[in-house]
Amino acid sequence: MLHVFAHPGLSSSRINKAQWRAAQSVSGITSVDLYAENPRYTMDIEAEQQRLLNHDVILLQFPLFWYSCPALVKEWIDLVFEHGFAYGEGGDRLKGKLLMLAISAGGPQEAYSHKGYQHFTLRTFLTPFEQTARLCQMHFPAPYVQHGALSADPAPHARGFSRLLEGLRDDRLDMDRALQSEILTHDTLPLIES
Numbered sequence: 680m681l682h683v684f685a686h687p688g689l690s691s692s693r694i695n696k697a698q699w700r701a702a703q704s705v706s707g708i709t710s711v712d713l714y715a716e717n718p719r720y721t722m723d724i725e726a727e728q729q730r731l732l733n734h735d736v737i738l739l740q741f742p743l744f745w746y747s748c749p750a751l752v753k754e755w756i757d758l759v760f761e762h763g764f765a766y767g768e769g770g771d772r773l774k775g776k777l778l779m780l781a782i783s784a785g786g787p788q789e790a791y792s793h794k795g796y797q798h799f800t801l802r803t804f805l806t807p808f809e810q811t812a813r814l815c816q817m818h819f820p821a822p823y824v825q826h827g828a829l830s831a832d833p834a835p836h837a838r839g840f841s842r843l844l845e846g847l848r849d850d851r852l853d854m855d856r857a858l859q860s861e862i863l864t865h866d867t868l869p870l871i872e873s
């Protein structure tokens with residue numbers, strides 16, 4: 680599995696830094712720090728595409744910024760998910776793979792509803808990612824989420840993230856439940872015990 684991590688201000692991060700550190704002790708996965716690898720937003724598109732081809736599960740981890748991803752994640756998708764590679768004529772190289780998001784959001788869960796102050800559900804904000812996956816014929820399970828990220832204790836979310844990575848690596852994520860869920864959290868991870 681390929682774990683692509685993106686945070687432009689890692690030194691001040693609590694949640695994502697704890698997750699990133701937890702991921703480092705999970706064996707048998709490829710973890711990539713996108714900002715560390717591409718500080719000038721330059722990208723080796725062929726190498727990035729090859730990395731995608733080498734893995735069946737692609738997990739993108741980032742903090743929610745203005746209801747979307749940090750800029751480098753957008754750049755990565757724009758450049759790497761090319762026509763003829765990811766979609767369009769002859770573009771089925773990602774077909775059947777799984778694209779999953781792991782996201783932290785400052786707003787509390789109740790804010791992300793029609794009656795809440797964010798006015799829309801988190802899944803509504805994430806529809807560009809969901810439809811990108813669909814266009815590329817990829818599966819898109821519910822995202823792994825930490826709400827209230829500015830005050831939440833990072834430890835349970837980071838521990839859950841390790842369990843999620845191990846579950847994805849070992850094909851133990853209950854895909855039916857993950858596809859049907861709205862979001863997944865550290866205490867609602869549908870993992871099949873080994």
Ligand SMILES: Cc1cc2nc3c(=O)[nH]c(=O)nc-3n(C[C@H](O)[C@H](O)[C@H](O)COP(=O)(O)O)c2cc1C
Pocket residue numbers: 686691692693694695696742743744745746747783784785786828829
């Ligand atoms: C530029 C910027 C934009 C943000 N936009 C949102 C947002 O749209 N919705 C939200 O819930 N939180 C938003 N936040 C809060 C971040 O999601 C939050 O700081 C982050 O998830 C915390 O994770 P960290 O401890 O790893 O930095 C934003 C923060 C920044 C710096």
